[in-house]
Amino acid sequence: MNAIAASAGLFDCRDTYVRAVQELAETDPRIVAVVNDSVGSSKLGKFRDLFPDRLVNVGIAEQNMVGVGAGLANGGKIPFVSGAGCFLTARAMEQIKVDCAYSHANVKLCGISSGVAYGELGATHHSIEDIAWLRAIDKLTIIVPADPWQTAEAIKAAAAYDGPVYIRISRMPVPELARTDATFAIGKAETLREGGDLAIIANGTLVHHALAAAEALAGEGIAARVVNMATVAPIDEVAIADAAATGAIVTAEEGLAHGGLGGAVAEYCARNAPTRMRMIGFPGFAPTGSADWLMNHFGLSATGIADAARELLGLKAA
Amino acid sequence: MAHPEQLRPSADVRANSLEMRATNVRKRASWMRRRLLGMIVDAGQGHPGGDLSATEIIASLYFDVLRIDPAAPRAPGRDRFVMSKGHCTGALYSALAGAGFFAEDELDTYLKPLSRLNGHPNRTYLPGVETNTGPLGHGFPVSVGIAVAGQIDGADYRVFVLTGDGELQEGSMWEAAMFAGHRALSNLTVIVDRNRLQQGAGTEETNGLEPLADKWRAFGWDVAEVDGHDVMALLAAFDDATGPRSRPRCIIANTIKGKGVSFMENQAGWHHGVPNAEQYAQALAEMSA
Numbered sequence: 001m002n003a004i005a006a007s008a009g010l011f012d013c014r015d016t017y018v019r020a021v022q023e024l025a026e027t028d029p030r031i032v033a034v035v036n037d038s039v040g041s042s043k044l045g046k047f048r049d050l051f052p053d054r055l056v057n058v059g060i061a062e063q064n065m066v067g068v069g070a071g072l073a074n075g076g077k078i079p080f081v082s083g084a085g086c087f088l089t090a091r092a093m094e095q096i097k098v099d100c101a102y103s104h105a106n107v108k109l110c111g112i113s114s115g116v117a118y119g120e121l122g123a124t125h126h127s128i129e130d131i132a133w134l135r136a137i138d139k140l141t142i143i144v145p146a147d148p149w150q151t152a153e154a155i156k157a158a159a160a161y162d163g164p165v166y167i168r169i170s171r172m173p174v175p176e177l178a179r180t181d182a183t184f185a186i187g188k189a190e191t192l193r194e195g196g197d198l199a200i201i202a203n204g205t206l207v208h209h210a211l212a213a214a215e216a217l218a219g220e221g222i223a224a225r226v227v228n229m230a231t232v233a234p235i236d237e238v239a240i241a242d243a244a245a246t247g248a249i250v251t252a253e254e255g256l257a258h259g260g261l262g263g264a265v266a267e268y269c270a271r272n273a274p275t276r277m278r279m280i281g282f283p284g285f286a287p288t289g290s291a292d293w294l295m296n297h298f299g300l301s302a303t304g305i306a307d308a309a310r311e312l313l314g315l316k317a318a
Numbered sequence: 319m320a321h322p323e324q325l326r327p328s329a330d331v332r333a334n335s336l337e338m339r340a341t342n343v344r345k346r347a348s349w350m351r352r353r354l355l356g357m358i359v360d361a362g363q364g365h366p367g368g369d370l371s372a373t374e375i376i377a378s379l380y381f382d383v384l385r386i387d388p389a390a391p392r393a394p395g396r397d398r399f400v401m402s403k404g405h406c407t408g409a410l411y412s413a414l415a416g417a418g419f420f421a422e423d424e425l426d427t428y429l430k431p432l433s434r435l436n437g438h439p440n441r442t443y444l445p446g447v448e449t450n451t452g453p454l455g456h457g458f459p460v461s462v463g464i465a466v467a468g469q470i471d472g473a474d475y476r477v478f479v480l481t482g483d484g485e486l487q488e489g490s491m492w493e494a495a496m497f498a499g500h501r502a503l504s505n506l507t508v509i510v511d512r513n514r515l516q517q518g519a520g521t522e523e524t525n526g527l528e529p530l531a532d533k534w535r536a537f538g539w540d541v542a543e544v545d546g547h548d549v550m551a552l553l554a555a556f557d558d559a560t561g562p563r564s565r566p567r568c569i570i571a572n573t574i575k576g577k578g579v580s581f582m583e584n585q586a587g588w589h590h591g592v593p594n595a596e597q598y599a600q601a602l603a604e605m606s607a
Contacts, residue, residue, distance in 0.1 A: 064493035071463015
């Protein structure tokens with residue numbers, strides 16, 4: 001069991017993403033990167049310098065980018081197809097469905113700058129619908145890593161897995177999380193904190209907020225379990241069942257409050273273990289504002305999660 | 319229905335004269351026509367118009383041009399054929415069966431519940447299918463990706479892709495055409511089944527494609543125009559397309575939708591449609607004439 005101590009400072013997960021792809025590429029000639037004029041925003045400049053023949057830039061053409069990715073997979077490559085999550089998913093949705101998932105093509109789709117990272121640019125550039133959209137596509141693995149370590153692990157696991165994967169690569173500053181068991185497996189959640197009064201199931205940039213919320217709640221005598229549900233599809237049903245056993249679940253994600261992680265947890269609970277829930281996320285198109293402002297305004301924060309937990313426990317007691 | 323031979327005579331046939339090669343392909347095409355029409359009648363569904371316009375093109379590829387081995391359908395060095403106009407499965411499946419990718423009897427399951435012969439081709443069901451198609455504008459970009467992989471590797475396999483002409487109204491086709499031209503993908507050949515009809519009406523009255531050859535040239539492609547039912551011309555164009563080149567190659571194959579069945583020819587209404595018993599008998603009679 002490998003333990004990881006929390007590191008000081010905040011990190012941009014794109015850095016570990018490109019480092020992981022570069023390391024894989026050094027030993028595996030099948031690794032290629034495909035971009036839509038997004039070398040800079042994907043931080044793939046060094047990859048291009050190291051492997052000029054293996055950086056395929058299709059220009060501003062997302063449908064072709066994903067189709068070309070599927071073709072590269074047909075030709076024996078392992079393409080990491082990277083573009084802003086908002087455009088990669090929405091513009092190329094049918095290519096993701098048909099060319100990647102339905103065809104079972106070995107394509108790794110990397111949604112860069114996901115969530116509300118482009119806060120001020122407005123709802124066209126927010127990628128908060130991606131998980132809800134992609135959850136509807138059969139046989140597509142969806143991973144939302146929480147920190148630099150998990151981002152790198154997700155990239156390595158995706159490369160080792162034979163099939164289509166969507167990975168969210170956040171540019172929001174996040175801390176490296178402390179772990180007692182540093183192992184990553186697709187489809188396996190990790191419990192970062194034990195607790196029996198309620199469970200907080202979060203992923204991506206909300207996991208460290210969930211841990212901070214649990215710490216605040218502990219000061220009030222409330223024991224909150226914190227589950228990092230990095231893989232949204234296929235989802236870890238055992239972890240949801242364990243969370244439901246506490247009797248109350250708060251979900252938190254940097255995306256829509258419906259249809260994504262919260263929706264997946266609710267579907268399981270409704271079928272198997274009806275549980276009171278609160279789902280933290282955006283209610284719909286978000287206004288302009290910095291990413292921090294948007295997150296705080298809509299309660300995607302330690303305070304917002306703790307408030308939801310208290311409210312939920314009040315309901316539970318009634 | 320008699321089938322000529324189960325396996326494609328490949329190297330031997332290519333060593334023959336163009337006329338002998340064409341004779342072989344014509345025989346296969348004639349068999350495909352009758353077989354696919356029977357499949358459509360039996361299934362009560364299908365896209366006969368586009369199947370019949372593409373028959374000689376697909377027969378030329380599967381029974382002469384492609385370097386493929388049905389026993390190793392995913393061999394890394396195989397030539398690729400991508401069926402971008404994925405709705406024309408009658409022609410594709412009959413060719414795959416004729417080439418030996420699966421037993422000919424399975425053609426009788428066409429469109430039946432749980433059949434591997436889905437309404438549109440699925441690579442996870444059926445050997446020989448390179449990528450799932452059906453919605454238009456998908457197969458061509460994927461074929462460009464395969465050609466890029468071959469270019470990166472310096473591989474000697476060749477990539478062929480068949481598109482409809484109406485399909486060229488999809489924007490993704492021109493994204494892919496632009497990129498293939500930019501990358502000078504000399505290992506890539508696109509064949510446009512130029513039957514001039516789409517589902518509802520003529521291409522030119524719907525959203526005109528002309529001047530089509532000029533468009534491809536402007537996107538960085540070499541262009542040849544042939545009669546898409548003249549097998550000699552098709553084989554010569556393929557021979558030329560797969561010689562030393564510096565740019566991707568577009569073969570505009572001028573065809574007749576519904577070719578070979580008089581009442582279907584050039585009729586948009588036969589894009590999809592099923593002949594009744596009397597029409598089927600007439601079609602068979604015309605095709606054996």
